[in-house]
Amino acid sequence: MYQYDHFDHTLVQERVAEFRGQVERHLNGELSAEQLMPLRLRNGLYMQRHAHMLRVAIPYGLLSSKQMHMLAHIARKYDRDYGHFTTRQNIQYNWPELKDAPDLLKDLASVEMHAIQTSGNCIRNTTTDQYAGVAVDELQDPRPYCEMIRQWSTLHPEFYWLPRKFKVAVIGAKNDRAAVLFHDIGLRVLKNEQDQLGLQVLVGGGMGRTPVIGKVIREFLPREHMLSYCEAILRIYNLYGNRDNKYRARIKILVKSLGIDEFRRQVDAEWEQIKDSDLLLKGEDFERMQSFFSGPDYVAPSANAKNGIDRVAKWRALDTRFRQWYDNNTVEHKVDGYRIVVISLKEPGAPPGDATADQMDHIADLAEQYSFGELRVTHDQNIIFADVAQADLLELWKKLDSQALATPNVGTLNDMICCPGLDFCSLANAGSIPIAKQINERFDSLDELYDIGELKIKMSGCVNACGHHHAGHIGILGVDKKGVECYQLTLGGSAEDDASIGERLGKAIAKEEVADAIDKLVSVYLQNRNKDERFLDTYRRIGIEPYQEKVYA
Template structure:
């Protein structure tokens, strides 16, 4: 993984000192709320319902065991003994004291971490496939390009005050696990006919109030031109993006207004002016960064322990965990292990300080001291020897981190919702618990197969509800919490936005409504068809017909409310 040089460390240390002075001046009354707001946002600090929230950057989701132990220390010392992993491969702390946030940032700096550009109208944390470097279907490791983009974008003076926040995802595999099509910029690593590495460039994707799938504006961008082309896109957006309306300020609105072809033409014109500037990526620079992501020292006979097959046959619980929480690895004898942050009764994505320390210890023992954060609010231990899976499972089970639910209904994405967020209209965590209690039988979850359930507490869509196979959105109706349900979304290669099922349902009926939806699926699916495939084959109407008579909605009211939605 990337290691700070003296320039990185100096920049981060100086930012900590700068923010310490800003907090002191604010608490002394020398800075107003309006003056302090952009300063705190530059350092990842939000004001939530009950306390400040600090978002810490985890570039492309990669952590060392040392860094994870520091995150555990921060949870114990400054928070309420836990942290929350997000869909953008970051971690959030929901209970820090404002006056102690500079101390948190100082502690983070000692392990090459920070909260810079995790909020505000700037280029946010660059994300990647959580299986980067270890996936069988990977063309090229995207992390080195994420790191190059991170270094280029951090403190970029021209892009510190964009019209709105800006998110970039990079994927290097056949299977898109980074949701590249719903980012402001999505980069897919590809090879051209000459065998050269480059990028397929998408722009204008995003969720929130106006969900849009990104558009391809360049089918092949040479590797050397990555930064100059990104700069051209950002310049066009910075010049023409709307600043008069926060809800219309994202690049997706500009691309939609101009049309992808015209927007792309403006980018190409800007790029012609700068593509041969100092932003050209030469082979030496690419190789310099690539060295930080060299493969670990794999053993040539990592799978020679024959007891693995015996454990699979003799322990049904272990076999279920392997089937659901363990993924293939590109190196024979190694596996990728998902650490499930989806234990019943615990908000999805939450992890205690003790659990963080335990995972760090397990990473040292079984995974070359590295941990990854995933887009589905779990962790991943890559590079685990197959022979080590059984003792690792026992250790994770003891920490309540081995729920065998990855990819099932119980592996839901869930934002903090009304429990913490000042923007939320409705709670999410309580609904997650309601669903867990309703569907608590593993054999039933396994029978349902792969289902992506995503839930957001407001239209900002931090829970990515638009692209869930089943999406749940909390809405406010005259002070009461209701929930709108959508079906058929996906954030993968076949990216689609879900269709709204109909009128929102009351808080008490979310799990019951979900049960009716799933009954239709079980009755109508063919062979081993996934929920998403069944929905695409039979459409919305069979699900709608089953749900709304059960909640007493007439067809006329249904039509009116659906039109309004």
């Protein structure tokens, strides 16, 4: 993974010192709470319902074991022994004190981490494919591109006070696992017919209260121009994005109001001015960056390991629990003899995406032992070990199982995306975590979950859509109706290549009826599905009416 050089170390340390000064000035009364607010936001510190919340950047979701141990340490020292992994591959702590935040950030800096630009109206953490570098369908590893964007966008002096937040995602695989169509800028790494590497550039996608699917602004951008083109987009957005109404301030609204052709014309005119400036990258810059992500030294399975593989096969046949885990929570790897392991943070009853400090330490140790000391956070709020030798799977499973980390529900209905909701968030209109619990309790049979198959439920506690409900096969949106928590359901959303925005089922339903309604939706699917048809595909084939009839009967 990427290793800081002296530039990176210095910048992060200077950032900690700057923020320490700002907090001191605030505590001395020299900086009002109002003046501190945008400064603390740009260091990841929010004021929430009960306390401050600190969001730590995990660039494109990649962590070393050492960093994960630090996240556990922070949970213990500054929080209440747990953290919450988010849909943007970051981690949030719900209970840090403002006065401790500089020390917390200093601890993070010691392991090459920070919280820079994890909130506020600026360029946020770049996200990517959770299987980057190991996916069988990968064309190019997107992580070098992400890291270069991270550096370019960090403390960019011109784009620190944008109309609204700005999110970039990069994918380098055939299947889109980074939701590039739902980002302010989405980049697809690809090759053209001349075998040149470049990017398809998408712009103006997003969730929030007005979900929009991104549009292509450039079919093929030679990769040397990646930063200058992003800069041109940001400059036009900074100047012309709406600043009067925060709900109309995202770039998607600007692109929509200008039309993609006029927006492209303006961006291209700006780009012409800067494309050959110092922002122009060279092939060697990419190669140097790629060398950080070259992957571990994989070994061909030895005779000894072959015994291990045989044992794994035998246990799969004999042990139902192991088989369920293997079938659901492991994924094909591009290298023979290895598998990708997904650690579910969706243990029924626990808030989705939460991990305790002990679990984090345990995960870090296991990553050290079984996955070359690296792990990843996924946008569905799980953890991944990308490089596990096939022969080690049984042993790893036993150790995960001992810490409630082997719940074999990845990809099932219970593998929900869920925002913190009314339990923590000051924006929320309704709870999310209690609804997840209600659904978990209703669907408590693994056999039933497996029979239902792939069904992505995504839940947000308010229209800001942190839980990506628009892109859920079933989306759940918490709304406040005269002080009562109600839930609006949508059907048919997807964040993948077949991106679509979910359609509203009908009027919002009462809190205690959500699991019932999900049950009814599933029953319509089970009655109507063709062989091997996913929930989403059946819905697309038969339309929304049968579901409406069932739920509102």
